[in-house]
Amino acid sequence: MKSSFQSSVVNTLAITPTRDEAIARLAAFMPNVSGYAKGRNFDRPGNQAVSEASPFLRYRLVTEREVVESVLAEYSYESAEKFIQEICWRTYWKGYLEMRPGIWERYKVDNQALHDNLEVDLQNRLEKARRGQTGIDCFDDWVQQLVTTGWLHNHTRMWFASIWIFTLKLPWQAGAALFLEHLLDGDAASNTLSWRWVAGLHTRGKHYLARADNINRYTDGRYNPQGLLNESAAPLPPDGAFESVPFAKVALLRDVHLPSLSCCPAGLLVIPDDLTPESGELSETPFSSICVLSGNDVMDSFNASPKVRAFCEGAVADSADRLAAHWDGKVTECQGEVIPTVGRASPDNVGRRERMRVYGGSVNCWVDGVVTWARNEHLKSVWYLRPPVGPWGDAMDDLRSALKAQGIKVFEYRRRWDSLHWPHATAGYFRFKDGLQDRLNRLLG
Numbered sequence: 001m002k003s004s005f006q007s008s009v010v011n012t013l014a015i016t017p018t019r020d021e022a023i024a025r026l027a028a029f030m031p032n033v034s035g036y037a038k039g040r041n042f043d044r045p046g047n048q049a050v051s052e053a054s055p056f057l058r059y060r061l062v063t064e065r066e067v068v069e070s071v072l073a074e075y076s077y078e079s080a081e082k083f084i085q086e087i088c089w090r091t092y093w094k095g096y097l098e099m100r101p102g103i104w105e106r107y108k109v110d111n112q113a114l115h116d117n118l119e120v121d122l123q124n125r126l127e128k129a130r131r132g133q134t135g136i137d138c139f140d141d142w143v144q145q146l147v148t149t150g151w152l153h154n155h156t157r158m159w160f161a162s163i164w165i166f167t168l169k170l171p172w173q174a175g176a177a178l179f180l181e182h183l184l185d186g187d188a189a190s191n192t193l194s195w196r197w198v199a200g201l202h203t204r205g206k207h208y209l210a211r212a213d214n215i216n217r218y219t220d221g222r223y224n225p226q227g228l229l230n231e232s233a234a235p236l237p238p239d240g241a242f243e244s245v246p247f248a249k250v251a252l253l254r255d256v257h258l259p260s261l262s263c264c265p266a267g268l269l270v271i272p273d274d275l276t277p278e279s280g281e282l283s284e285t286p287f288s289s290i291c292v293l294s295g296n297d298v299m300d301s302f303n304a305s306p307k308v309r310a311f312c313e314g315a316v317a318d319s320a321d322r323l324a325a326h327w328d329g330k331v332t333e334c335q336g337e338v339i340p341t342v343g344r345a346s347p348d349n350v351g352r353r354e355r356m357r358v359y360g361g362s363v364n365c366w367v368d369g370v371v372t373w374a375r376n377e378h379l380k381s382v383w384y385l386r387p388p389v390g391p392w393g394d395a396m397d398d399l400r401s402a403l404k405a406q407g408i409k410v411f412e413y414r415r416r417w418d419s420l421h422w423p424h425a426t427a428g429y430f431r432f433k434d435g436l437q438d439r440l441n442r443l444l445g
């Protein structure tokens with residue numbers, strides 16, 4: 001049974017942010033996987049050539065592993081190769097940013113500096129672009145589509161970013177921020193690194209130039225911005241982000257074990273970057289209490305639009321409902337500052353599922369919300385799937401310190417999928433892709 005909280009946020013969206021919806025959409029797309037390579041570059045209204053699965057994958061309402069597994073249950077690797085490779089672009093970008101968190105830090109600093117020192121001319125040009133009033137029809141329409149639907153086709157995102165950077169000569173960071181604000185799938189790694197890729201900052205010296213002929217062809221003639229685009233711009237000069245960032249290794253997390261008595265009561269914290277912990281390594285661990293929260297402060301940090309907030313909140317509510325069903329518990333809704341105390345968890349209720357409580361909802365201050373939950377529940381340890389570099393990742397240092405200050409132990413886990421693939425995201429995608437099939441064989445058998 002769905003909570004009333006969930007149905008109220010879901011009503012404001014055109015797509016339902018639930019795992020059931022993700023699975024149903026992927027099942028409906030499955031017959032189209034064979035035609036994916038041929039059709040994926042066309043941006044056609046209502047076309048079935050791409051999956052539109054990205055908002056679901058972004059919050060891991062369904063995981064990359066699950067999608068690849070279900071594709072390989074129906075297709076050979078060779079016949080579904082292009083689709084599998086595209087799914088794995090997401091994995092590659094995440095691994096790449098995870099090992100170069102300085103790129104994300106630098107992006108945030110640059111954006112703030114831009115905002116603090118905005119000259120009038122640039123401010124006016126940015127406003128025109130953000131409102132879709134540049135006079136370039138296709139671009140102006142895409143801005144409207146971005147704002148009203150929260151989604152753009154991949155090829156359109158490439159044209160958009162290229163026109164923004166090379167024709168309108170606007171800072172790429174401001175374009176990336178506009179995408180994060182409005183995309184339902186807005187994701188620190190895929191977004192920041194794709195903008196850098198278009199600008200020529202990822203593969204040094206190689207940039208992506210939008211051409212009128214190409215737009216005309218792949219929009220079936222709906223747009224033809226002949227003479228309006230800068231089709232001969234040079235890539236942006238290197239910005240030093242590669243050099244200045246330490247190359248941090250991704251830590252392999254320990255195998256999951258049952259909480260020892262000294263760690264009980266143990267709580268599971270579910271972070272919006274991965275909303276399906278019941279599928280995977282933590283699925284059998286007996287927790288005393290579960291908390292699935294989104295935070296207004298985290299959403300504010302990237303100025304998330306009401307649609308993005310509604311999608312995330314709906315996904316959080318869906319996760320709370322599912323986890324309650326999986327761990328045989330009951331959902332208690334949290335809102336604002338309120339994390340109710342429902343009862344006291346104790347070491348003896350580990351595994352006694354009739355007493356499991358699942359807290360879900362949206363709070364104003366995410367770290368405070370989680371700490372209040374852990375304190376109210378008298379938890380001795382908090383377990384979670386570690387969020388990747390991005391807005392939730394940004395809050396983790398504060399959260400770890402706050403929990404430790406309460407004497408609560410923290411256990412972080414990473415999915416095997418990520419641990420296996422991320423360390424290979426050291427250079428370009430083509431090198432990552434080289435060992436992909438072998439790695440999938442090892443993981444999936």
Ligand SMILES: Cc1cc2nc3c(=O)[nH]c(=O)nc-3n(C[C@H](O)[C@H](O)[C@H](O)COP(=O)(O)OP(=O)(O)OC[C@H]3O[C@@H](n4cnc5c(N)ncnc54)[C@H](O)[C@@H]3O)c2cc1C
Nearest residue numbers: 050051052053054086087090154157185186187190191194
């Ligand atoms: C400038 C720019 C910004 C982008 N920002 C984001 C973002 O914030 N969040 C986001 O999820 N994607 C982003 N992308 C990647 C890509 O455009 C979307 O993932 C894709 O359009 C989603 O549509 P789909 O689900 O129909 O993709 P499909 O073509 O059906 O592909 C299936 C899945 O594979 C993954 N995928 C496909 N192409 C890419 C790609 N190029 N990079 C990463 N993953 C990919 C996605 O998870 C996608 O859902 C960006 C691309 C560009 C060029």
